[in-house]
Every structure is written in C-alpha cells, then in structure tokens.
Amino acid sequence: MAQDDFYKNLSPSKDFAALTRSGAFTPLPRDWMVGCCDIVNSSELIAKGRYKTVNTIGASAIAAMINAMRGTSFPYIFGGDGASFAVPPEFADTARDVLSRLRSWASAEFDIDLRAALLPVSWIRAEGLDVTVARYAVSDAADYAMFSGGGLTWAEQQMKAGGFQVAPAELPDPPDLTGLSCRWNTIPARNGMILSVVVQPVPGAPSGSFERITSEVLAVAEQLQRSGHPVPAEGPDFSFPPPGIDLEARIFRGQGSVIWKKLQVFLISAFAAFALSRKKPLAGFDASHYRHMLAANADYRKFDDGLKLTLDCPEDVRAALADILERAAAARLVRYGLHQQDEALVTCIVPSVMRDDHVHFVDGAAGGYTQAALQMSAGMTSAVA
Template identity: 25%
Template sequence: MTNPDTGFYENLPALNIPVSKLVGDIGHFHQVPESWHIVAADIKNSTQAITKGQHHSVNLIATGAVIAMINIAYNAKINIPFFFGGDGAIALVPKEILLKTLNALQKHKINTFKNFELELKTGSLPVKTIYQENIQLKIAKLKVNEDLNIPIVLGDALHYAEDLIKNTIPEQEIIPDDKPLDLEGMECKWDKIKPPKIGQEVVSLIVISKNDTTSYKIFSEVLQAIDDIYGSPHRRKPITVQRLKLKANLRKINAEMKAKLGKFNLPYLIKSWMIGKYGKHIWLKKENGKDYLKKLVALTDTLTIDGRINTVISGTPQQREALTGYLDNLENSGKIAYGMHVSEESIMSCYVRDISTHEHIHFVDGGNGGYTKAAKSLKAKI
C-alpha cells in the first residue's frame, strides 16, 4: 500500500472494553481520512416491499450489497468498516477501491431489478465533503470477542451521506465491466430462528441522539441501560446453536440463488437443497461443521453503531417494557428518538470465506423486516 491512508482502519487498535465504556469516551475515536469515501446501497421503497411479504428478498439484497463491498476490499487486501442494515448497507472505503466498489454495486443493482423488481439506490460521497459541511465522523474499533472486531461510528455522517445518495445526488453513471459480480461467501442457509428460550421475543431497536456533538454520552447511557435490563451482549443474543435449523425451502433457496448469482443455476439449487435437507446429518457432523457452529454464535453481529444504535436482542416482554419505559423518558426529555419492532424470530444471513477459520460473519435482523419496521417507527417521530 503506497498511500498511508489506505491502511487506516486496519491499523486502528481493537479496544477490548465494554461498548458502553468505549462509546462514552470520545478519546477512543479517530477522524476518518479525508481521502476516504462513504459508499451506500439502499433498497427503494423497502417498507412497501416488506408489507407485500418480500422481507426475505429485501434481506438478501442488503446482504448482497454489503458482501459485494467486502469482497472488493478483501481482494485488494484492504480492511474496511462496513455496516449492515436490514434494507441496505454502508461502507467506508479508501479511494483506491472506490470505483471497483461502485462497479460491483452497479452489477448488484442490475441483478436486483432483474430478479426481484426492486430498485437499489447506490452511490458515494467523499469524506472530505462531510468535513466541509462540519458534520462529525469519528470511528473506533471494538473487540467484541476473540474472533470478532466491529467498527463504531459517532456522528451523523453516514446517514447524512445515505440520505443524499438516496434522494439528492444524481445517480452516478457507471457502466459495469464484464466480470461476474463477486458475492463469494454469501450464504443464507438458515431458516428463521426462534429466541433462545420459550417465552422470549426478538426486539429490533434503532436509537438516534438529538444532539450530534454529545451523542457519545447518551449512547453510552443507553447501552449501559440495555446491559442492566437484558444482561450482557452474550446473554441477550437472539442466536443459539440449539435453535439453528437449515432450510430446505425451494422458494427461499431460489431467491438466494438469484440474489447471489443473478440467474438460475440448477446445480446450485440442488446442492443448496441437499444441504438444507441433509446437512444436519452430514455436513454439520463433520469436524469443520462442528467448529463452524462453535464460531458462528461468537461471530454473529447483533450490534451496529453507525451514528445510531442498531441492535437485535432477545428477552422477555417484561424486559422490553422496562427498556421502553427508559427510552420513553429520554425521548420525552428531547435527548433521543427511537424505533422498535418486536417479532417472534430473527433471520440471519452469512458471509463465509472459510468455515474452518474465523473468516465468517453473520448478519442478524428481526423477523418480518425488523430493522426496516423499526426505522419506519423512528421516521414517524422525526
């Protein structure tokens, strides 16, 4: 790497402290280099699509968007921060891979419209522009456990850029090259996942701060309150190995195939169906399958802080009521706004480079369009 800015995120220290403590100390955060860019992909009219029962397709398309960006960076041997949303994805990328990233998203956009008749809005905004507008963009890296580090962003920059890309900036004219879209590692083999215990529910929560400059303080308090009410991140995680069930639903496998490959592929369909039908008895009995399951829960991403708190948690209705009461007080005092959606299960999509190592990450959303419906609830308040 000739440009020292290119390795910026790679070189950030991964802080092994509780997330509420990390967020509460602005000294842990760093300015993103001006030469980097915010890249976003967002499904237009995703709320309507989910209302029509297309929540599975929306989740697949969002997963494909984030994996398209990850793979460009992976092949360039660059580490980038990325953020999965239920109906889209955002990443910060250095200028060296900007055009390749936009090229990949353009291919994904074409596939999305062809196979799902949904429009994917894509584009980018220079970080330099963010700073010229005096919008905060600070980042830190959290060590969640031995296998997983995640980016933590403070400031409204990512959502400011996303809004411009969706609604204001003219679509960038990109003619994709002839290479096939690389969604290597995209796996969506798990069926809907029930909470760990009977009587529990899955909560999809989005919290924004009303004051961008002091968001770190209020976010720290909110994250601590979630710990106090629901327990540690491990205890409130909605995914357990015991609840995982491989899916052999041909309709869902067909949708996954079209999202990943952009076309019908009979061998892929048969292989995926066989894994769903018999994988529990064959694939998951092998040593690498067992190791994969052990790592899977540890590598499940249920918290995204991209200028907002986005989290999927499991617990009892009583715990949710306690959290809602706490958040209502903060909202009524003008400190935050929040959106919440409650469902009976969660859904998980996966990025798996190598099941025998820690090179996989699993994106979780609440069932029936959890994050998208939480965002709709939030939008009605602001």
C-alpha cells in the same frame, strides 16, 4: 501509514459498552470515500413477507466489496435493507463499479430498485458532520466496524433525495457475491420476543447525554442471558432443503439458468446438511465448532450513528427500555424506534467454512431494523407487534 492500513491498524475493542465513551472512535482520513445503498420501498417488500430477500440484498453490498477489495481491510456496517462502508481513495473506482453492478443485478434478478451513493468524507465534513470509526471484536476471530459522527446518516439521507447517485451499470457482469448465503432457519424467540431497537441522538443535545442514555439501555440488556443475544450459543437450526434455496440460487455465481443454479445449491446444501448432522468432524470440517463460531461472530448489537440492538427479551425488559427511551425522547435527547417480532434471522458471509472469520448479520425476521427506523422517522415510539 499507507491509506489502506488505516482501518487495519485500529485496535479492536472487546468491550462493547466502552464504545459509548468519548474518544472511542477515530475520524476517517479526509480523502476516503463513503458508499451506501438501500432498497426503495423496502417496507412494501416486508409486508409481502420478503424480508429474507431484503436482508440478503442489503448484505450483498458487503459481500461484493469484500470480494472486490481482495483482502484489504475496510469498515462496513449492515443496516437491514442496505449497507454502508468506507474505502481509501484508490478504491473509489472499485466501489463505484460494485455499487453500479449491484443496482443492475437487484433489478434484473429481483425486480427491486436499489439506491446507491458514493462521496468523499471531506464533503460530509463540509456540512459540519463527521464519519468516525471503531472496531468491535465480537470474538478472537471476527470484528465489525462501528460508526459515529452523523456523517453516514446524512449521506443516506442525501442518497434517498437523489444526491451523489451511482447509476446502474449497462449490460453488467453480475457482482461477485461468493460467500454470501442464507441457508439457516429463522430463530424463534426463547424469552418472549425478538426486539429491534434503533436509537439516535438529537442534533444539538447536550454533550454526554447520548452516551449516558445508551449506557442505561445497555445496562438493561446486560441483565439478560448472554446480554440478550438472539442466536443460541449452539447456533441456529438447519433444515433440508433450506428455506432460502431459491434466493441463494439467484446469488450463486456461475453460468446457466436459475434452475441449474438451484440444483447446484441443492447439492451443496445436501452436503452441508449431512455434515451438520454428524457428531464428529467430516473431512476436517467440525460442524459443532462452526455453529458455535456463528453465534460468537453474530452482530446483534452495533453503533451506526446511534445504537442498534436485536434482543431476545421478555415483555418487562421491553417496557424498561421503552421507559428509558421515552423519557429521553420527551427531553429531546434521542429519537428511537422499537419493533417486536417472534423470530430473528441471520444472513451470512462465509469466505471459508474451514476458518473462523466468517461474519453473520442479525436482524428481526419481520421488519427488524427497517421497521424500527420507520417508527423513529415517523415519530412513533411505541413497540409494534
């Protein structure tokens, strides 16, 4: 098969729990390229209340790559303050150009230092690790890549140490971020808290131990209403003017000042607010259906060299999860982090509101995955309010 058909031809699974089983993932072709990026000192931005900006810049790499790939399917995953992806070798220059321009754009627009790296899968395998991938269908219209094998984590560690760096572009055109948006309100917890969960296997742990532990964690989550999905089935609330209007003006592709772009976003948002307030379709756009699909397509759970969850849950479920994971950590089978907050947020990539294939990245609204991962790295395993 053609290299760029590899990911497209993987069969999506509708059973998330099945992804805990051995054999659920397929190795990437050895000459594919892995790209990743993340924000330097994102915890400082979070402490200043800029996590919506952090999430938007994290998702920008995915939006820019989707637009640059022009319809070619490729695996990607959102990590809160960054993202990772893989592409066939013929798109290596495309990926490098996108990452280079993103670094310059993040610096110029937000005064934020975005790291980026690009390297071949073969170099990761030379380290005794792998990058394997699966497709999880969240609905009939959308699916997300899941990653395993330890290779992405290693690549990100190398990036943070300065390896495989993609340099910022000089005098670049802004990246094409068409479809990236951040207009929805944050989503309050309905059952007690929004809990961000990050779990990774410890290298050298007995075979099958991680699968057993993640199965236990998912069994607890399955007892929750809608498996702990933090986005209401009817979708999140939308207010006007939207809370992210200044942020969206800075990602809006077009000429002119930020003030002019903000006016354009304001007018677009006004029309969206009017359409969303109606009880019947407007010019072919069914707002109720769109919001339902937003919830259906949201990525509140994923495998990213480990398990990541964003759950709407009560305290007793947090305690049950912490008990499972603390015992596993004491046995040196996993590393984990838990971070609790009052709200979740969504960052969206919407190629067209008239189609159902829009994707929505879910995270906790007060640090989420970034804070949980920091706890894991520091060996702090108790949940933090």
